[in-house]
Amino acid sequence: MTHLRVPTIVSLAMLLAAAGCTATDPVGTGAGQRESPVVVDPGRSGPGGPDGTDGPGSGDHRVRYDWAVPSQTVVIRNDVRPPVAPRPAPPLPYLVEIEATDHVDTDPAYSRISFVFRSGFPSYEVGYQPRIVFDGTGEPVDLAGDCFLQIRFVSAQAHDAYGRMSVQRSPGPQLRLGSLRGYGFAGDYEGRVTYGLGIDPAGGPDQPPPVRVAEVGLGDRFVVAVDVGY
Template structure:
């Protein structure tokens, strides 16, 4: 009789184990939302003599945390090249103009790049960028102070860095001295009539004509943890 009871208990335990569902999560407890990414093409307009080029835009599907919160959609708008002439990226816009709220930097040198990200509210701005001998303050016409031996000028258009009361809307930012191997510093260059300008100080190989490649990506609708969203433009500087 005792043997029959033990057999019954074992059968019940095995049945329960077979029926218990399992849930796989990705690295850091994330799961990928159903669906697959898509690729399209975006026109990138360069400066005089540069003509127009077509760069691939790779859109990745939104990911979700274990709690199911969407994390936004990432796409590359300019893929590892040297913007020796001005490159323009256009995005649809409406009022109110996107306003710059935060700036973040990240050291991804083990992956071959360093990153500076501009976080906007109310939408994704348009922007242009290029390597320049110096980056001028838009209001004064004077060079802004940057570390390094090469400089990237970034200008956001249909954008602002102030709120409706004309107060500075940039609430989170790193020190101007970034100090990464290649991405050395950044500086503000003006907020004027729908244009916001920044400069990056980049350290290329000394005593050479080597210019580091740039990649630009956008992250749409990144949750801010408070029920709202950020629209992120990220500039990556190649390590080599």
């Protein structure tokens, strides 16, 4: 297993295919034809998350989206009731770390990018998109690969009470882990934190790889793990 963790903060964005890798526009982007998202409501597994949020308890693992191709936006809901922590902590779950790992000896083989939050699990939206753009400006995000997967965290933030970036550790933007070629930041705006993944499918852009999304509670770390098939 290759484990990448670099103490630098990097801009990221969300993803989908350029030519054959097609999908609908995520809610609110205006990039394409809108389609009703697939909504996954919260379901408890174990004792639940901290006050103000739903989700697995410490040490628990819960798959929220299991090995499928999100050709339309999938909305995964957690119950976030701000403020989720007393001051001076931010009022919403906040992103503190990004990790990237390779799992080549599993069946199926996959690459994983993990988003580590404090104070609880946010809700989030996952789906392939024709392009990834910055929230607020609509400018395209530069990503390697032929397909682009967007991950938008809702009721979340990536900054502290002073407006400083809260991400303390992250890998470089070029990953080169299986079909996962890189990632990029696409916005931290009005309670939404957006990232994109650049993917180079082995079968070409018309065959985007399946994706799995899981939540893991590790003490004060609330991990949303996005697995991308080889």
